[in-house]
Amino acid sequence: MSDFFRVLKNDSLTSARTGVIKTSRGEIKTPVFMPVGTQGTVKTLSVPELKSLGVEIILNNAYHLFLRPGMEVIRNARGIHSFISWDKPILTDSGGFQVFSLAQFRKISEDGVLFRSHMDGSKIFLSPEIMTEFQTLLGVDIMMCFDECSDYPITYKKAKDSMELTLRWAKRCKEKFRELEKNSQRSTLNSQFLFGIVQGSVYSDLRRESARKTVEMGFDGYAIGGLSVGEPRNEMFDALNAVMPEFPEQKPRYFMGLGTPEDIWEAIEAGVDMFDCVLPTRNGRNGQAFTFDGKINIKNAQYQNDFSPLDEKCGCPACGNYSRAFINHLFKVKEFLAGRLLSLHNINFLIKLMSVVRDAISKGEFKDEKDRFIKRYSAG
C-alpha cells in the first residue's frame, strides 16, 4: 500500500481527524479546502495569488477541459499542470456533475452519456473509459470516477438505478485506470490516484450499499457525491452519516461540493477530509463575503461609509489594503477588482478556517473550537 494518505490525529470526542495526502507534486494537509477552477483557472485569480493564500490543491473539470481546449492542446502542452502553470496538486472532477447540471443537454445510457455541447450543440460522448483516459492525459494527481450525480428530488427507484449505474461505471473506470497503468500510458514520474464516488441521493440504505460496494472495489479515496444539490440540510447529513462508517480509516474521504462554513465543520466532525466548492468564488463575485462574524453582503447600503476592512484579523490582500466602503463602491461601479477581492478574501477565509480546524483537532479541542466558531459566526 502506498503512503498516499496518512491519518495524523484522531479527535477523541468526534470522528474528526487530521492527516496528510502525499502526491508527487506536494503534500496536502487535511482537512483541506480545494478551490474550484473549472476551466483550468480559479475564476479571476492568478496562480501566484492562489499560492500566496496557501492553496495546496485546486480542482479542475474534465468535462469542460475536454470540450475546450480539448485533447490535442492538452497533449501538446504536456499536461494540465504546465498548461495552466500550476505545479501543485490538481484534482479533476470527471464530468459527473455536468450529468446533473447540464441535464437538459444529455442522454444517459449504460455505455455513457451523450452530451449536446452547451456551447455549440455538437454531440460529445463521454464514458467511464473516455473520462478516465482524458484525466490520465491531463496528468492530474487525483482523478474522479465518471459518475451520475443524481438530481434532487428523485424517487427511490430512480436513485437506486442511478446509484447502481454509478457502481458499474466505477468498475469500468478502475479497469481502464489499471489498463493505462499497465501499458505505461500513465507517467511513472507523477503518481495518479483514483477516487470512487458514493451516490444514492438521500436514501440511507442506498447510500450504505453504494459505499460498501465502492469500498469493496478498492479506490485510493472515497467521495460523497450527489449531495448539497438542493436537499434539506438534515437529509444531507443523514445521508452523510449513513455512509461514513463504511469507509476505511486509512483512506481520504471527500465531500464533493460542500462549502458553507457551518456545513464544513459538521462534515469534518463526521470524519470528512476534503472539500471543494464554488461558493467562495461565485458568491464573492456576487458580493458576499465570509467573515468569522458571519457572512455579509458588501453591496448593502450599510457599508457605503464603513471604512474598516471586511474582517479585522484577516490579512488577505483585500483586507490588508481596502475598506468595506471602497469594495462596496467597486461593486456599485462594476469594477472587476470587486469580484477578485472578495474571491481572494473568501478563499483565504476557507483556507484559514481549515487551518483553525486542523489546529483544534491536533490540540484535542475540536468540539470546543467548533462551538465557539458556530456561536460567533451565527451571531453575526
Add this chain to the structure above:
RNA sequence: GGGCAGAUGGCAGAGCGGUCAAUUGCACCAGACUGUAAAUCUGGCGACCUUGGGUCUACGUAGGUUCAAAUCCUACUCUGCCCA
C-alpha cells in the same frame, strides 16, 4: 417678433378617453447562490391601511368637456428646434 414640437414616477422613455398607481431600461433597496453554461438570477421600488384587497394623492400649472382624462379642449408657464 412669428411658427412648430414637447412637458409622465430619482433619470431616460412608453402610454394618447375607461382594462393606468401607469410598459420598459437604468439607478436605488433587499434576497438567493454548495463536484461553476453564473462578474448570474429573483423580488421590491407613490403614501396609508390588517392580507385577498381597500383608501387617498398623482402624468408642468389653472380651468373646462365627459358617467369616466396621463390621454380631448382653453389659457398660462417652461423647454427645444426653425424662420425673421
